[in-house]
Amino acid sequence: MNAPRQHPGALTADQLSIARLVPSGSHVLDLGCGTGALLDHLIRERGCSGYGVEIDDANVQACVARGVNVIQFNLEDGLALFGDDSFDVVLQIDTLQHLRNAEVMLRETARVGRTAIVAFPNFGHWPNRLAVLRGRMPVTRVLPYQWYDTPNIRVGTLKDFDALARKNRLQVLDAFGLQDGQEIRLWPNARASRAVFKLQRA
Amino acid sequence: MHFPDALRLRSGASIRAYDLSYETYGRLNADRSNAVLICHALNASHHVAGVYLDDSGRVKEKSEGWWDNMIGPGKPVDTERFFVIGVNNLGSCFGSTGPMQANPDTGEVYGADFPVVTVQDWVNAQARLLDALGIRTLAAVMGGSLGGMQALSWTLQHPERVRHAVVVASAPNLTAENIAFNEVARRAIVTDPDFHGGHFYKHGVLPKRGLRIARMIGHITYLSDDVMNEKFGRQLRNDSGAIKFSTQDVEFQIESYLRYQGDKFAEYFDANTYLLITRALDYFDPAREFGGDLSGALAQARAKFLLVSFTTDWRFSPARSREIVKALLANQRDVSYAEIDAPHGHDAFLLDDPRYLGVVRSYFNSKVAA
Numbered sequence: 001m002n003a004p005r006q007h008p009g010a011l012t013a014d015q016l017s018i019a020r021l022v023p024s025g026s027h028v029l030d031l032g033c034g035t036g037a038l039l040d041h042l043i044r045e046r047g048c049s050g051y052g053v054e055i056d057d058a059n060v061q062a063c064v065a066r067g068v069n070v071i072q073f074n075l076e077d078g079l080a081l082f083g084d085d086s087f088d089v090v091l092q093i094d095t096l097q098h099l100r101n102a103e104v105m106l107r108e109t110a111r112v113g114r115t116a117i118v119a120f121p122n123f124g125h126w127p128n129r130l131a132v133l134r135g136r137m138p139v140t141r142v143l144p145y146q147w148y149d150t151p152n153i154r155v156g157t158l159k160d161f162d163a164l165a166r167k168n169r170l171q172v173l174d175a176f177g178l179q180d181g182q183e184i185r186l187w188p189n190a191r192a193s194r195a196v197f198k199l200q201r202a
Numbered sequence: 203m204h205f206p207d208a209l210r211l212r213s214g215a216s217i218r219a220y221d222l223s224y225e226t227y228g229r230l231n232a233d234r235s236n237a238v239l240i241c242h243a244l245n246a247s248h249h250v251a252g253v254y255l256d257d258s259g260r261v262k263e264k265s266e267g268w269w270d271n272m273i274g275p276g277k278p279v280d281t282e283r284f285f286v287i288g289v290n291n292l293g294s295c296f297g298s299t300g301p302m303q304a305n306p307d308t309g310e311v312y313g314a315d316f317p318v319v320t321v322q323d324w325v326n327a328q329a330r331l332l333d334a335l336g337i338r339t340l341a342a343v344m345g346g347s348l349g350g351m352q353a354l355s356w357t358l359q360h361p362e363r364v365r366h367a368v369v370v371a372s373a374p375n376l377t378a379e380n381i382a383f384n385e386v387a388r389r390a391i392v393t394d395p396d397f398h399g400g401h402f403y404k405h406g407v408l409p410k411r412g413l414r415i416a417r418m419i420g421h422i423t424y425l426s427d428d429v430m431n432e433k434f435g436r437q438l439r440n441d442s443g444a445i446k447f448s449t450q451d452v453e454f455q456i457e458s459y460l461r462y463q464g465d466k467f468a469e470y471f472d473a474n475t476y477l478l479i480t481r482a483l484d485y486f487d488p489a490r491e492f493g494g495d496l497s498g499a500l501a502q503a504r505a506k507f508l509l510v511s512f513t514t515d516w517r518f519s520p521a522r523s524r525e526i527v528k529a530l531l532a533n534q535r536d537v538s539y540a541e542i543d544a545p546h547g548h549d550a551f552l553l554d555d556p557r558y559l560g561v562v563r564s565y566f567n568s569k570v571a572a
Contacts, residue, residue: 049534061557069537
């Protein structure tokens with residue numbers, strides 16, 4: 001979305017971990033696809049097909065330049081372009097924190113895809129908690145912005161999202177943390193800077 | 203190029219024999235796989251790029267092709283890589299057979315008797331031109347506005363002959379408001395006393411008043427409110443700032459501008475062509491045969507698509523392009539869509555916007571050339 005992803009060419013370790021969650025040959029929708037690196041990887045390495053959605057002009061051009069299908073619109077306008085169950089997997093990678101209607105988008109994501117994969121910065125990660133205990137908002141690699149000029153209009157924890165998913169009757173197929181590309185399954189809400197959920201409609 | 207065989211039209215009528223004016227740029231490669239067909243909109247022609255030279259070899263003033271910022275050596279549609287074809291449509295007035303030419307059956311100038319042509323008829327005529335040029339498959343077909351409708355229609359009429367379609371500032375059909383604007387323009391022309399039921403040529407007159415008004419109303423719809431205000435605002439023609447208190451004199455700059463555009467247009471454009479082309483716009487509606495289901499219609503397409511729209515274009519609004527995108531998505535077709543936040547209204551598709559030109563360039567480099 002607003003912030004271009006790191007490393008427009010190569011995937012980060014976290015992105016590679018997320019890519020492994022997508023079954024080969026899936027039809028994929030990547031909401032907030034940035035420069036299209038992840039989708040490009042899924043198409044080339046995992047035989048997937050699909051589309052990215054982006055709002056940023058430069059990112060749209062970057063997607064087109066690498067041959068990735070991209071549809072330019074504002075996710076705040078909803079997913080009316082897409083029919084029910086039209087994708088095997090819908091990705092929301094580092095997108096949720098930019099959306100005003102994150103809950104509506106979560107429901108929409110579950111409507112258009114059979115499986116949803118959602119990843120976002122985990123505010124429950126211990127350095128964030130420590131910073132707040134010290135009385136300051138955290139500035140970290142995953143949350144690199146000062147509180148007064150951040151494109152992230154919300155922050156939440158792995159546990160917060162788990163509650164939101166349940167509230168919307170979504171079944172959590174898998175949930176874990178990512179830290180430096182490593183999956184964190186023991187106390188992920190404290191030990192991981194990024195939260196990852198794999199969901200489907202219950 | 204002359205086509206001796208009759209072309210049967212969608213209306214059931216035929217054109218017995220006809221000519222199509224065309225220009226090409228760049229070179230057709232050995233396997234004939236780099237051809238790009240450019241389709242024109244209402245008032246343009248086959249002269250899409252480059253300039254004309256006069257007898258002494260100097261560049262003729264204002265002879266640039268109408269999409270010269272898009273097409274040419276090193277440009278987004280790079281003629282060092284692609285063999286680009288511009289063609290003037292049947293019924294137009296830039297050299298292809300149209301109402302100003304003689305009907306071979308009667309020897310008389312067609313005038314109002316020129317048969318009604320549709321987007322589909324144009325595509326069929328263009329396909330015959332490609333046959334004659336030895337081109338089986340187009341690397342891409344591309345057009346803006348009415349030209350975009352032709353590009354879309356190509357993918358439905360000849361799906362196996364189109365690898366890519368680039369559809370800019372276009373729509374799957376016209377809205378009632380759009381047809382209404384066309385009708386006002388047509389009424390302006392046909393009610394001009396010099397129109398003579400479309401047979402004005404033999405009276406030695408031209409319905410210029412009607413054409414001027416048609417162009418003036420058209421021109422308003424190609425701009426945006428913002429651009430008009432920025433360019434003209436409430437500026438008076440008269441520098442002194444004194445109001446004339448006249449109902450008929452030109453008072454505001456916008457009036458002067460529209461009159462100038464109307465005058466210029468009436469000098470070179472044919473009135474019957476204006477009627478024919480606006481009707482082709484009105485009739486275009488590929489979903490009609492599918493009970494209004496655009497996804498059903500686009501299921502026939504095999505091409506990959508790039509669509510572009512402009513946020514301030516209210517004549518062919520982004521919502522209309524999104525309808526096409528939605529129908530392509532429903533069919534799981536390859537499609538990319540750029541919605542350019544440009545202030546210039548419908549005209550934006552002919553202007554230099556680096557985001558617009560950049561995305562078309564990227565598409566041709568990464569997809570069409572691949």
